[in-house]
Structure formats: C-alpha cells, structure tokens
Amino acid sequence: xxxxxxxxxxxxxxxxxxxxxxxxxxxxxxxxxxxxxxxxxxxxxxxxxxxxxxxxxxxxxxxxxxxxxxxxxxxxxxxxxxxxxxxxxxxxxxxxxxxxxxxxxxxxxxxxxxxxxxxxxxxxxxxxxxxxxxxxxxxxxxxxxxxxxxxxxxxxxxxxxxxxxxxxxxxxxxxxxxxxxxxxxxxxxxxxxxxxxxxxxxxxxxxxxxxxxxxxxxxxxxxxxxxxxxxxxxxxxxxxxxxxxxxxxxxxxxxxxxxxxxxxxxxxxxxxxxxxxxxxxxxxxxxxxxxxxxxxxxxxxxxxxxxxxxxxxxxxxxxxxxxxxxxxxxxxxxxxxxxxxxxxxxxxxxxxxxxxxxxxxxxxxxxxxxxxxxxxxxxxxxxxxxxxxxxxxxxxxxxxxxxxxxxxxxxxxxxxxxxxxxxxxxxxxxxxxxxxxxxxxxxxxxxxxxxxxxxxxxxxxxxxxxxxxxxxxxxxxxxxxxxxxxxxxxxxxxxxxxxxxxxxxxxxxxxxxxxxxxxxxxxxxxxxxxxxxxxxxxxxxxxxxxxxxxxxxxxxxxxxxxxxxxxxxxxxxxxxxxxxxxxxxxxxxxxxxxxxxxxxxxxxxxxxxxxxxxxxxxxxxxxxxxxxxxxxxxxxxxxxxxxxxxxx
Amino acid sequence: xxxxxxxxxxxxxxxxxxxxxxxxxxxxxxxxxxxxxxxxxxxxxxxxxxxxxxxxxxxxxxxxxxxxxxxxxxxxxxxxxxxxxxxxxxxxxxxxxxxxxxxxxxxxxxxxxxxxxxxxxxxxxxxxxxxxxxxxxxxxxxxxxxxxxxxxxxxxxxxxx
Numbered sequence: 065x066x067x068x069x070x071x072x073x074x075x076x077x078x079x080x081x082x083x084x085x086x087x088x089x090x091x092x093x094x095x096x097x098x099x100x101x102x103x104x105x106x107x108x109x110x111x112x113x114x115x116x117x118x119x120x121x122x123x124x125x126x127x128x129x130x131x132x133x134x135x136x137x138x139x140x141x142x143x144x145x146x147x148x149x150x151x152x153x154x155x156x157x158x159x160x161x162x163x164x165x166x167x168x169x170x171x172x173x174x175x176x177x178x179x180x181x182x183x184x185x186x187x188x189x190x191x192x193x194x195x196x197x198x199x200x201x202x203x204x205x206x207x208x209x210x211x212x213x214x215x216x217x218x219x220x221x222x223x224x225x226x227x228x229x230x231x232x233x234x235x236x237x238x239x240x241x242x243x244x245x246x247x248x249x250x251x252x253x254x255x256x257x258x259x260x261x262x263x264x265x266x267x268x269x270x271x272x273x274x275x276x277x278x279x280x281x282x283x284x285x286x287x288x289x290x291x292x293x294x295x296x297x298x299x300x301x302x303x304x305x306x307x308x309x310x311x312x313x314x315x316x317x318x319x320x321x322x323x324x325x326x327x328x329x330x331x332x333x334x335x336x337x338x339x340x341x342x343x344x345x346x347x348x349x350x351x352x353x354x355x356x357x358x359x360x361x362x363x364x365x366x367x368x369x370x371x372x373x374x375x376x377x378x379x380x381x382x383x384x385x386x387x388x389x390x391x392x393x394x395x396x397x398x399x400x401x402x403x404x405x406x407x408x409x410x411x412x413x414x415x416x417x418x419x420x421x422x423x424x425x426x427x428x429x430x431x432x433x434x435x436x437x438x439x440x441x442x443x444x445x446x447x448x449x450x451x452x453x454x455x456x457x458x459x460x461x462x463x464x465x466x467x468x469x470x471x472x473x474x475x476x477x478x479x480x481x482x483x484x485x486x487x488x489x490x491x492x493x494x495x496x497x498x499x500x501x502x503x504x505x506x507x508x509x510x511x512x513x514x515x516x517x518x519x520x521x522x523x524x525x526x527x528x529x530x531x532x533x534x535x536x537x538x539x540x541x542x543x544x545x546x547x548x549x550x551x552x553x554x555x556x557x558x559x560x561x562x563x564x565x566x567x568x569x570x571x572x573x574x575x576x577x578x579x580x581x582x583x584x585x586x587x588x589x590x591x592x593x594x595x596x597x598x599x600x601x602x603x604x605x606x607x608x609x610x611x612x613x614x615x616x617x618x619x620x621x622x623x624x625x626x627x628x629x630x631x632x633x634x635x636x637x638x639x640x641x642x643x644x645x646x647x648x649x650x651x652x653x654x655x656x657x658x659x660x661x662x663x664x665x666x667x668x669x670x671x672x673x674x675x676x677x678x679x680x681x682x683x684x685x686x687x688x689x690x691x692x693x694x695x696x697x698x699x700x701x702x703x704x705x706x707x708x709x710x711x712x
Numbered sequence: 713x714x715x716x717x718x719x720x721x722x723x724x725x726x727x728x729x730x731x732x733x734x735x736x737x738x739x740x741x742x743x744x745x746x747x748x749x750x751x752x753x754x755x756x757x758x759x760x761x762x763x764x765x766x767x768x769x770x771x772x773x774x775x776x777x778x779x780x781x782x783x784x785x786x787x788x789x790x791x792x793x794x795x796x797x798x799x800x801x802x803x804x805x806x807x808x809x810x811x812x813x814x815x816x817x818x819x820x821x822x823x824x825x826x827x828x829x830x831x832x833x834x835x836x837x838x839x840x841x842x843x844x845x846x847x848x849x850x851x852x853x854x855x856x857x858x859x860x861x862x863x864x865x866x867x868x869x870x871x872x873x
Contacts, residue, residue, distance in 0.1 A: 427841030528866040532859075623855045629862060633778045640790060673764070674771055681848050 457499025463492030539621025725809025733776020740769030740823025815857020
C-alpha cells in the first residue's frame with residue numbers, strides 16, 4: 065500500500081524447441097514483465113555465452129496478413145459503416161461491448177486460417193470493386209462534360225457540327241462580355257473579315273461564342289484569341305443540340321447510378337457476412353504477433369533459449385510450477401531478489417477505492433521501486449483541499465451525482481471512466497460536508513431554510529482572517545506530514561544520515577518557536593539551536609533557501625482560502641444579480657431563473673476545475689517534493705488482452 | 713445623485729480590477745487559443761485537452777471580476793444603498809483593485825505556458841496532466857494578489873460586515 069508491489073527477478077532457461085509453448089503459457093499467466101536481453105548482451109562477458117534471439121520468420125507473415133485484414137475492414141467501413149455510439153451516450157449509458165465467441169486458434173493454424181479467409185474475401189470483392197471504380201470514373205467524366213454543356217446551352221447548334229470540316233473550322237469559346245468588341249476587331253484584322261462570330265449570353269456575365277473561320281487560319285487565330293481571354297471549349301463524343309446532349313447524359317447518369325447502387329449492395333452483403341470474422345481474427349493475430357515479437361527480448365545459445373523478467377513475489381510460485389509443467393521439467397528456473405542497480409518495474413498496490421486515485425499519482429509520474437507510493441496520502445489531502453476550495457454543498461451534490469452517473473454508466477466497462485467517477489463523487493461528498501459547515505448552498509441562497517442554516521458553523525465571507533489562518537494551518541500540517549514521511553522512509557532505507565540532515569530540522573524549529581513564544585524561552589531556544597545545527601549540517605550554504613522554501617510552501621496553501629472565497633463570492637454575485645432581476649415582474653422572474661441557473665453552473669464548472677487542479681498542484685509541488693521520487697518504469701506484463709474475442 | 717469622492721475612488725478600483733484582469737486574461741487565453749487552433753487543425757480529436765489548457769489563464773479574469781464585485785458590494789453600489797464612505801476607504805478600495813489588476817498580468821505568461829503545453833500534448837498526449845500543472849504554476853502570484861486585496865478589504869472594513 066505504501067510501497068509498490070514487491071517483485072522478484074525470474075530467469076528461465078528452456079529447450080529451443082519449446083520456445084513457442086513457453087511464451088504462450090507466460091502470456092496466459094499474464095504476470096511476467098519481460099526484460100530485454102539485448103541490454104545485458106552489451107557486456108562482452110555475456111556476449112561470449114549468449115547471442116540475441118533470431119527474429120521469428122512468422123512476424124513478417126503476420127504483418128502482411130494484418131495489413132490485408134485492415135485494408136478489407138476499411139473497405140467494408142466505406143460502404144457499410146458501423147454504428148457508433150454518441151459521445152455522451154458512450155460515457156453515461158453505454159451498451160455492453162459486443163463479444164464474439166471463438167475457439168482458441170494460434171500458431172500455424174491461425175496464420176493459415178487467416179490467409180484462407182483473406183483469399184476468399186478478396187476473390188469475392190475484387191470484381192465489384194473494379195466495376196465500381198470504372199463507374200465512378202465515368203460519372204466523373206460525364207459530370208464534367210455536363211458542366212461544359214450547361215455553359216453553351218444558349219447556342220442552339222448540333223454538337224457534331226463543331227470541329228473541322230473540309231474548308232472550315234468551327235469552335236466554341238467563352239468570353240467576358242466587355243471583350244466582344246475587341247475580339248471582333250482582332251478577328252477582322254487576322255482573317256481579313258473572313259470569319260463569323262455569333263454570341264449569346266450565358267452565366268456569370270459572360271458570352272458563349274461560336275467562331276467560324278478558314279481551317280488553315282484556325283490555330284493562328286485561336287492562339288491570338290487566347291490572349292483576349294477567349295476560353296476554348298472542347299466537347300467530345302456528344303450528339304445533337306446541347307439540351308439533347310444533356311438529356312442523354314442525364315439518362316446515362318441515372319443508369320450508372322443504379323448500377324453503382326447494385327454493386328455497392330454486393331459489397332455491403334460481403335461486409336455483413338465477413339466483418340465479424342475479420343475482426344475476430346485480427347485480434348487473434350494481434351495476440352499471436354505479441355507472442356512472436358516478445359521473443360526478440362530473449363537470448364539464445366546452442367539449443368537453449370534464455371528468458372529474463374520480473375514477477376510479483378506472490379505470483380512467482382505459480383509461475384515456476386506452470387513453466388516446469390509446460391516444458392516437462394526440461395528447464396531451469398531461478399527466482400531471485402532484485403539487485404541494487406536493477407530498474408525494477410513498478411506496479412502500484414492499493415485497496416479498491418484508493419486504486420481509483422492512482423491515476424492522480426500517475427499524472428505526475430510513477431514512484432521508483434524503492435520509493436513511497438503516495439496515493440494513500442493523496443486521498444484525504446485531495447478531498448480536503450477540493451472541498452475547501454469549492455465550499456458549496458450544492459455544487460458538491462452536483463459533483464456527487466455526476467460521479468455516480470459516471471460509475472454506473474461508462475464506468476461499468478471502462479476503468480478510466482470509473483476512476484473519474486469515483487474521484488468526482490468522493491470529492492463531491494466531501495464538498496457537501498464542508499459546504500454545509502460553511503453555509504454554502506448555491507451561495508447563501510439555501511440558508512433561507514432554517515435546517516440548512518443551522519448546520520453552518522463558519523461564514524467564510526465574514527470570518528476571513530480566521531479562514532486564512534485555517535488554510536495556513538492545514539498547510540503547515542500537510543508539509544509536516546510530508547517531512548515525516550521523508551524521515552521515516554529514509555530510516556527504513558537505513559540512510560540515517562539523510563534522515564537526520566535533510567528535513568529533521570523543521571520538526572525541531574516549530575516546537576522551538578512555539579515554546580519560545582509562550583514563555584519557555586530557554587527550552588525554546590534549545591530546540592531552535594538544535595534545529596539550526598541540523599539545518600547547517602544538512603544544507604550548509606543553501607540553508608537560507610531551505611527556510612524561505614518552507615515559508616513559501618506554507619504560504620502557498622493560502623490559495624485554499626482564496627479559491628474558497630472566490631467560489632463563495634461568485635455564488636453571491638450570481639444571487640445578487642438574479643435577485644435584482646427577480647424584482648422586475650414576470651419577465652424578470654424568467655431572466656432571474658436563467659441567470660441563476662447559468663451563473664451557478666458556470667461557477668461550478670470553473671471552480672470545480674480550479675479546485676481540482678490546485679488541489680493536485682499543492683500535492684505535487686509542496687507535498688511530493690518532500691519525499692517523492694518519481695521516474696519508475698511501469699510494470700507491463702505479457703498478457704492476453706481481448707476486447708472483442710471471447711475464447712470458449 | 714451626488715457621489716462622494718470615496719465612492720468614486722472605489723468604483724475606479726473596481727474598474728481597474730476588472731479591466732486590467734480582462735485584458736490580461738484575454739491576452740492569455742488568446743495566446744493559448746492561437747496555439748490551440750494549430751493543434752486541432754492537425755488533429756481535431758485533441759479538442760478536449762486543448763480546451764482545458766485554454767481555460768486555465770481565464771481564472772485571473774475571474775479574480776478580477778470577484779475583486780470588482782467585492783468592492784461594489786462592499787461600498788453598496790451593487791445590491792443595496794450607496795454608502796457614505798470616507799475618502800481613505802475609497803483609496804483602500806482603489807489599492808485593492810490595483811493589486812488584483814496588476815497581479816492578473818500573470819495570465820499572459822500562463823497563456824504562453826498553456827500554448828506550449830498544447831504543443832506538448834499534440835506530440836505526446838500522455839503529457840496532458842503535466843502540461844496543466846506547468847500552466848497552473850503561474851497562477852500562484854495572481855492568487856497572492858487576490859489574497860492581499862481581500863486582506864485589504866477585510867482590514868478596512870469594506871468587506872466582512
């Protein structure tokens with residue numbers, strides 16, 4: 065509870081041929097955190113005995129299969145998207161996750177099965193996908209042509225007449241309205257008046273024009289016209305007048321649309337039949353891949369594979385037994401205590417409700433293996449600070465209700481949501497308690513009820529100085545707890561020098577000052593002198609900064625009072641504003657209610673966030689720094705983690 | 713309505729408290745928002761953490777608001793009858809307003825920290841909590857400012873009945 069789970073180092077030597085069986089059993093046990101042998105093999109002495117394990121040939125095959133499976137699932141998602149739960153619903157009232165049953169498949173059988181499935185699906189899907197691509201292409205082309213045709217709609221000419229004949233060139237273009245005279249002049253020059261230009265208005269203040277000129281002059285003329293903003297329009301493969309062409313294109317588009325829908329139906333059908341199978345096997349493949357990739361951490365020699373890892377002390381006996389069983393006793397297994405220099409992975413161990421608060425410790429960083437697990441101390445401190453800073457019982461009720469909804473909603477299936485719910489509801493409960501004592505029920509609104517008013521023992525807005533003193537005293541106590549943890553921890557670690565010289569002076573200077581101030585001057589002075597000696601012993605030149613550091617730490621707790629007042633102050637403001645609106649007749653009452661509701665909601669959100677953040681911050685900066693060593697590695701055992709699959 | 717100089721000074725104090733805090737919080741939130749827009753342009757799923765980080769510099773604005781309200785309620789401009797307060801008290805209220813306003817300028821720095829924090833979260837989502845803590849550190853001084861102002865108000869009887 066106060067220290068991470070005690071670990072043992074486990075070393076296994078096993079016959080090469082049993083490699084797969086061993087790793088499968090270790091994965092099923094789920095209690096061993098594998099260490100990478102390659103770190104050890106940097107040492108030449110080790111390298112003379114062992115080599116790094118050769119890569120398993122299956123990894124590449126599994127990767128390829130994975131890519132193919134994902135590609136198919138993406139295709140299915142495109143044409144038959146899966147239903148997803150809305151965000152809010154997912155948090156507060158999610159449906160139980162769907163599980164797909166299967167028998168256990170692994171190894172070569174799994175790879176062959178998946179290969180088979182992929183080939184089957186690809187055979188079915190290949191045709192329709194290719195057809196769909198062709199259809200999409202044609203639709204694109206037709207749409208483009210339709211766009212051009214729409215531009216030249218005002219010209220009532222047969223499209224097959226556009227182009228070149230024996231002597232003439234007939235071409236179409238779009239020109240800005242203002243240019244038409246320039247173009248006519250230019251044409252007169254270029255063709256010595258041997259041309260015909262007809263124009264009609266079309267969209268966007270432009271004219272669509274038809275130009276007839278001599279064939280041999282065509283390219284010359286058109287090149288010149290381009291400089292006068294003549295946009296040439298070329299349309300291929302169409303007959304009849306533009307309107308007729310558009311109609312025939314529309315007919316074709318309808319037919320293509322129907323064809324496309326038909327082909328998409330085929331794919332949807334395939335998706336319905338195969339999607340679950342693919343998802344199931346994708347997960348099985350992932351587990352298999354983990355087995356293959358973990359083998360990279362092993363080392364080998366002649367016919368032997370060497371495996372090293374960490375295992376919680378309490379699970380070691382069972383693990384040894386299982387390993388012996390699966391290898392038919394052809395193995396050597398050793399369980400050792402961690403050495404001084406080992407980076408032992410850290411698994412936090414806390415009782416059930418405290419466990420939900422571990423996420424707050426993790427936010428800062430895991431403790432080192434030999435350090436203290438502060439989560440247990442964090443719980444009462446955090447709840448106290450949060451409730452003092454939020455200071456309103458009704459806000460506490462809101463938090464409590466939200467927290468409970470989270471626990472009973474998303475918390476049933478998602479550990480993270482559950483942790484959030486536990487933290488929020490316990491913080492809410494604590495706030496109800498403190499809020500009742502300080503008379504905060506939506507500010508002073510609730511005090512109209514005599515029952516609630518009777519609970520009040522303290523008015524933060526009036527007894528301001530007292531509130532400040534309470535906050536500072538809490539700070540002093542909290543810092544002392546941190547110092548005591550530090551000293552006890554050092555003693556336990558047999559580091560007596562550190563235990564005495566680091567912070568012990570602080571525990572002497574307080575009674576010293578206290579005694580001095582109440583009149584026991586000589587006794588007080590004695591304690592102070594001892595404190596000063598300890599201080600200089602431990603910190604020499606930096607002693608002054610230790611003193612100011614502690615002073616700053618304690619003052620920092622003044623924020624408990626400041627933020628508490630802030631919440632109460634804003635609640636009071638909201639009440640005053642809605643009170644003023646309330647007096648304004650029936651419209652006023654409506655606005656008053658709106659302001660009351662939104663104002664208190666806003667106050668709750670802002671100050672709940674603030675209380676959360678500052679409550680944590682006080683722990684991280686003023687409390688943890690006294691004794692906490694972060695930087696531990698997380699204990700991540702090799703395990704079978706199934707989200708969708710359920711092994712029968 | 714004839715307002716005594718004391719009341720006027722108190723009102724100016726409230727104005728400084730809210731006004732300077734508004735500028736600081738605005739700039740801070742603005743700095744953070746600019747970075748936030750960049751983050752969500754790359755990955756819209758990060759809107760949640762980005763929003764929380766942007767909200768952090770806002771608190772100085774709230775302190776400014778609170779200070780202004782405490783002054784206005786204390787001298788009766790808000791919610792009651794305008795009191796006749798001595799000139800000295802007016803100056804005291806002005807002083808309280810100034811200290812909150814000035815100390816709220818930390819919001820600008822906090823906004824810059826939040827902006828960098830968003831960059832950290834964009835790269836490594838697991839650093840969200842740590843980025844929040846980094847941003848919150850700048851708030852300590854604004855809190856002390858609010859604290860001193862409250863002590864001024866209590867000591868000069870503007871607050872606390």
